Amino acid sequence: MKLKKTTKRLIIRPLDKNDYKAWLDANTKSLPPQNPWDIKKKEKNKLTKKEFLKIIKFHKKNLKEDEAYHFALFLKKNGSYIGIMSLMSVTRNIFQNAFLGYFIFNNHWRQGYAKEAGMAILKIAFNELNLHRVEAAINPKNKPSIALANSLGLTKKYLSRKHLYTDKKWNDFMIYAATSEEFGIKWKAVKKA
Numbered sequence: 001m002k003l004k005k006t007t008k009r010l011i012i013r014p015l016d017k018n019d020y021k022a023w024l025d026a027n028t029k030s031l032p033p034q035n036p037w038d039i040k041k042k043e044k045n046k047l048t049k050k051e052f053l054k055i056i057k058f059h060k061k062n063l064k065e066d067e068a069y070h071f072a073l074f075l076k077k078n079g080s081y082i083g084i085m086s087l088m089s090v091t092r093n094i095f096q097n098a099f100l101g102y103f104i105f106n107n108h109w110r111q112g113y114a115k116e117a118g119m120a121i122l123k124i125a126f127n128e129l130n131l132h133r134v135e136a137a138i139n140p141k142n143k144p145s146i147a148l149a150n151s152l153g154l155t156k157k158y159l160s161r162k163h164l165y166t167d168k169k170w171n172d173f174m175i176y177a178a179t180s181e182e183f184g185i186k187w188k189a190v191k192k193a
């Protein structure tokens, strides 16, 4: 299973324990949240190596259990860590489905990095992880995320009422999705599934 990919400007791979400095730099250099969906700046006590290693451990556990796959995004030109994209809530059996989640640190927005990474990760989803469908659940007001989903070829499906518990309440989310066929990749049943 190949979980590392290089694109024109990015190196896409799981986070590694040696990435602490790049991770710390990215968290330190980003600006305060720019919109309601932007990630909150971590407090100093959440930026220690110990906290970072907890994240790595969680990602590794997810991967081992075929539960979620997290891809860190690094700039080829200088090694900066710029964000993460994840294939989460992997459901096998007759579903072969996952939810795509993402954030780019706000000092790197609007440069096409999310699109470049997303296209590569959808190919990993369909070619390497043998998924059939990738969905994104998006707050209907989150215009940048909707623009990204459209740009990646995920199409609007339906409004899922009270879909996720965020900000201490159940919120409605619009579901966007694409299947492997829509990416020209024929899904094949494998014994493991």
Ligand SMILES: CC(C)(COP(=O)(O)OP(=O)(O)OC[C@H]1O[C@@H](n2cnc3c(N)ncnc32)[C@H](O)[C@@H]1OP(=O)(O)O)[C@@H](O)C(=O)NCCC(=O)NCCS
Pocket (backbone or CB within 6 Å): 037, 038, 039, 102, 103, 104, 105, 108, 109, 110, 111, 112, 113, 114, 115, 116, 137, 138, 139, 142, 143, 144, 145, 147, 148, 151
């Ligand atoms: C959503 C997000 C990942 C986009 O990252 P990005 O690197 O700025 O996106 P890109 O530069 O690759 O742009 C992708 C497409 O979205 C469009 N887009 C991005 N931000 C936009 C904005 N603020 N308004 C309108 N369109 C926007 C781009 O024009 C591009 O469209 P195109 O391919 O048709 O030219 C980023 O805004 C982010 O991290 N937001 C906070 C976290 C978040 O909302 N996550 C999603 C939760 S569902």
